[in-house]
Amino acid sequence: MKKIVTIVGARPQFIKAAALNRVFRRDYSNAIIEDIVHTGQHYDDAMSEVFFREMDIAPPHAHFSVGSGSHGVQTGKMMIELEQYLLAEVPDAVLVYGDTNTTMAGALVAAKCNIPVIHVEAGLRSYSRTMPEEINRIVTDHLSTLLFSPTLQGVENLESEGMKVQLGPYHAAHPGVFQCGDVMYDNALHYGKLDHLHPSVQKWKDQSFVLTTIHRDHNTDDPKVLYTLLETLIHLTRQHQLQWVLPVHPRLKKNMEANADIQNLLRDAEHVHLIEPLGYVAMLQLEQMATMIVTDSGGVQKEAYFAQKPCLILRDTTEWKEIIATGNAFLVGANAEKIKEKFEYCMQNKMNHWPLLYGDGSAAEQIARVIFEFLA
Numbered sequence: 001m002k003k004i005v006t007i008v009g010a011r012p013q014f015i016k017a018a019a020l021n022r023v024f025r026r027d028y029s030n031a032i033i034e035d036i037v038h039t040g041q042h043y044d045d046a047m048s049e050v051f052f053r054e055m056d057i058a059p060p061h062a063h064f065s066v067g068s069g070s071h072g073v074q075t076g077k078m079m080i081e082l083e084q085y086l087l088a089e090v091p092d093a094v095l096v097y098g099d100t101n102t103t104m105a106g107a108l109v110a111a112k113c114n115i116p117v118i119h120v121e122a123g124l125r126s127y128s129r130t131m132p133e134e135i136n137r138i139v140t141d142h143l144s145t146l147l148f149s150p151t152l153q154g155v156e157n158l159e160s161e162g163m164k165v166q167l168g169p170y171h172a173a174h175p176g177v178f179q180c181g182d183v184m185y186d187n188a189l190h191y192g193k194l195d196h197l198h199p200s201v202q203k204w205k206d207q208s209f210v211l212t213t214i215h216r217d218h219n220t221d222d223p224k225v226l227y228t229l230l231e232t233l234i235h236l237t238r239q240h241q242l243q244w245v246l247p248v249h250p251r252l253k254k255n256m257e258a259n260a261d262i263q264n265l266l267r268d269a270e271h272v273h274l275i276e277p278l279g280y281v282a283m284l285q286l287e288q289m290a291t292m293i294v295t296d297s298g299g300v301q302k303e304a305y306f307a308q309k310p311c312l313i314l315r316d317t318t319e320w321k322e323i324i325a326t327g328n329a330f331l332v333g334a335n336a337e338k339i340k341e342k343f344e345y346c347m348q349n350k351m352n353h354w355p356l357l358y359g360d361g362s363a364a365e366q367i368a369r370v371i372f373e374f375l376a
């Protein structure tokens with residue numbers, strides 16, 4: 001038996017990890033043991049445990065309860081815990097997902113312990129180093145032995161940074177970069193059914209609404225930026241007689257509550273519905289029922305595409321450039337004029353060209369096969 005330690009800690013990582021955990025347990029139980037380690041970066045039930053419960057992810061083998069903090073404090077605490085754990089467990093590989101502080105801490109510690117690093121969702125670049133995620137991605141990719149990119153763009157980004165692309169089956173002489181589709185698409189197909197609506201989204205079934213998530217530091221942490229975003233979108237949704245539904249990330253909650261102007265703004269906005277963060281199944285269902293999605297989330301902008309919904313991306317750049325190229329999503333930043341222009345465009349135009357961009361729903365199977373061959 002070979003052992004993989006999968007390191008997760010933030011909401012999108014639990015979701016991504018579910019896909020491979022499912023395949024390892026189903027198809028490789030005689031060959032691979034996967035131990036999941038939770039750094040504790042996210043800790044509220046609605047940001048963490050709900051995903052393990054609802055998505056049938058194996059419970060964490062270890063949980064480090066690192067919690068919140070500045071980048072250095074949070075990453076440093078994770079590294080101390082992870083080093084001790086990996087030195088004791090001596091796995092054959094460490095698997096990390098995406099671009100959070102948990103991802104980078106896991107990759108750094110594993111690489112220094114001479115344990116091969118496997119990075120799922122490799123190669124993505126926004127080319128904006130003001131994003132902490134961009135730094136995490138670059139470091140993680142350059143420390144990884146197996147890099148699984150969901151997109152051709154990701155593969156090209158890595159090639160341009162000097163990495164070797166591996167086509168076809170794994171060969172020990174050439175560990176490297178693989179294009180494999182997106183485990184998030186696998187998951188959207190697996191969990192995104194509408195036949196049994198989750199109780200928390202029943203009431204939205206026959207409503208017209210815009211669905212929004214906001215959690216990026218550049219949108220939440222500057223009071224003026226956050227005010228502009230909320231004011232603009234409150235106005236637009238009211239004007240179009242749409243409800244506005246926001247499952248509120250704790251970072252957004254903290255910043256809204258600290259701002260008296262925002263509290264005043266929300267007081268008279270009866271069509272605005274601030275709700276707790278949702279579980280994954282409920283979130284996928286709400287995305288499919290929405291008229292339009294407005295988000296700064298990496299995962300949600302892709303899920304808008306999977307659900308064939310127009311999307312305004314509250315960022316100036318994205319690592320998912322292929323969505324923009326289809327003309328179904330728009331980078332609007334926190335710019336009120338751009339938001340208005342593209343909101344109107346989405347309300348007036350029917351979009352009907354949605355080519356498959358993220359594989360065929362078998363990304364986790366492809367990744368597991370390469371990992372199996374690598375470990376063998």
Ligand code: UD1
Binds near residue numbers: 011069099100216217
């Ligand atoms: C992190 C990731 C980001 C990812 C996001 C997914 C980094 C640098 N950022 O951002 O890439 O898109 O997760 O959601 O790794 N908080 C709680 N309860 C929780 C978790 C957080 O109250 O369970 C609050 C704390 O006040 C904390 C703040 O949210 O300071 C931010 O949390 P943190 O994990 O540092 O960053 P995110 O903004 O969640």
Ligand code: UDP
Binds near residue numbers: 015279296298303
């Ligand atoms: N998500 C969720 N409940 C919510 C908001 C988001 O389950 O209330 C899911 C969403 O469907 C997507 C993932 O969380 O699969 C995206 O994570 P997040 O936006 O926190 O981070 P990012 O993808 O931007 O790193």
